[in-house]
Amino acid sequence: MFLHNNYKQTMNILGEARERLPQLKHELNITDTLVFHAWLTEEQAYLLSRKKEPKEETAQMTYWQRLVNLAASRYSITQIPCCN
Numbered sequence: 001m002f003l004h005n006n007y008k009q010t011m012n013i014l015g016e017a018r019e020r021l022p023q024l025k026h027e028l029n030i031t032d033t034l035v036f037h038a039w040l041t042e043e044q045a046y047l048l049s050r051k052k053e054p055k056e057e058t059a060q061m062t063y064w065q066r067l068v069n070l071a072a073s074r075y076s077i078t079q080i081p082c083c084n
Contacts (some may be wrong), residue, residue: 025033 025031
């Protein structure tokens with residue numbers, strides 16, 4: 001049933017896209033459909049260039065993740081009931 005519903009949803013989306021694409025091409029003044037292939041090539045080149053995240057960005061993400069973990073640990077410790 002899950003696959004059947006996904007298939008139906010996919011077919012609906014494709015049907016809507018077929019109806020909407022000519023209208024969007026007109027609105028965006030696209031006369032040559034080869035532009036879509038050029039866009040895909042550009043996107044692929046961009047994604048391949050971004051295969052590895054920049055070191056600075058990776059370091060920043062690691063820093064923030066460690067800060068979040070530290071804050072969560074401290075919060076957990078303060079929630080432990082103290083014995084008198």
